[in-house]
Amino acid sequence: MTRWLEAIDRHVPVVFPLPAILLVGSLALYPIAYTLVISTRNYDLGLSNYSVAGLANYAKVLSSSQFWSAFLRTFLFTGLSVVVSTTLGMVMAVILNRDFRGARWARTAFLLPMVATPVATSLVWMMMFNPTLGVLNYLLQLVGLPPSLWVADPQLVIASIVLVDVWHSSPFAMIVLLAGLRSLPREPIESAMIDGATRLQIFRLITLPMLKPVLVVVLIFRTIDALKAFDIIWVITAGGPGTSSETLYVYAYNQAFKYLDLGYGSAVIVIFAAIVAGVTAAWVKAREREWT
Numbered sequence: 001m002t003r004w005l006e007a008i009d010r011h012v013p014v015v016f017p018l019p020a021i022l023l024v025g026s027l028a029l030y031p032i033a034y035t036l037v038i039s040t041r042n043y044d045l046g047l048s049n050y051s052v053a054g055l056a057n058y059a060k061v062l063s064s065s066q067f068w069s070a071f072l073r074t075f076l077f078t079g080l081s082v083v084v085s086t087t088l089g090m091v092m093a094v095i096l097n098r099d100f101r102g103a104r105w106a107r108t109a110f111l112l113p114m115v116a117t118p119v120a121t122s123l124v125w126m127m128m129f130n131p132t133l134g135v136l137n138y139l140l141q142l143v144g145l146p147p148s149l150w151v152a153d154p155q156l157v158i159a160s161i162v163l164v165d166v167w168h169s170s171p172f173a174m175i176v177l178l179a180g181l182r183s184l185p186r187e188p189i190e191s192a193m194i195d196g197a198t199r200l201q202i203f204r205l206i207t208l209p210m211l212k213p214v215l216v217v218v219l220i221f222r223t224i225d226a227l228k229a230f231d232i233i234w235v236i237t238a239g240g241p242g243t244s245s246e247t248l249y250v251y252a253y254n255q256a257f258k259y260l261d262l263g264y265g266s267a268v269i270v271i272f273a274a275i276v277a278g279v280t281a282a283w284v285k286a287r288e289r290e291w292t
Helices: 002-010 018-038 056-062 065-096 103-115 118-128 135-142 157-183 187-194 199-227 231-236 248-258 262-291
Strands: 041-043 050-052
Touching (some): 056 262, 065 157, 065 199, 065 248, 103 157, 118 231, 157 199, 157 231, 187 199, 199 262, 248 262
16 A cells, blocks of 8 residues: 555656546547547448448548538638638737726627627527628618628628628637737837837837737637537528538538438548648647747
């Protein structure tokens, strides 16, 4: 017993976190392993019998034009959402970084979209997008613009969903960037102001370079969040009209649970997970370069 206690005492940093690590690891690894196994099988319509397909499902996915269309839509949606939400979050952070009357209330108000659940806000936006009864078309008519079909238009559906995602995610970018702005040293900025630099020059040449590590962190989280967006798209359009808003996540869900092709849908998810991991690794590497 004494030897056990001595061994535990020598390895306290490992022993105490070990149960939590094993629990979290098992909860994470089991679904991954199970998905990998299913992706190598073909199930019948009753989902009770299966045949081993090996890598055939992966070959079928990579040769599918529908998969590559969903791939392009996913990265179009992700690129637009990340760029617009991060830019808008930066603008809000710069404005709210100043001390003015009601600044605390303004910061709290800007955080409200992030507090609301995506499904609830998506239902509200879906009503706002209604071509006949929605408030957005009413606002367009007030300023003399023609009404729009919004999510019912295949040409506008991605932009419309990006609008919802930006509205929901910009507060996250704002609060992280605002914390970064608050932590920056004041001496370089004050020296530039004494030398006669304008606010735009100070922001472009001093503030933004010092804020790059924080900005990369925001881009990492926003990219991952936008890549795996599902609830907003599913509630508002379910991938429609047609397949014009069908991203990889929605495509995988439809194949696995709508068409009951579990093996093919699991293969899509595995490939998609590899894509997300690759994009994340690239951003992490960029972050490490900013910190060095």
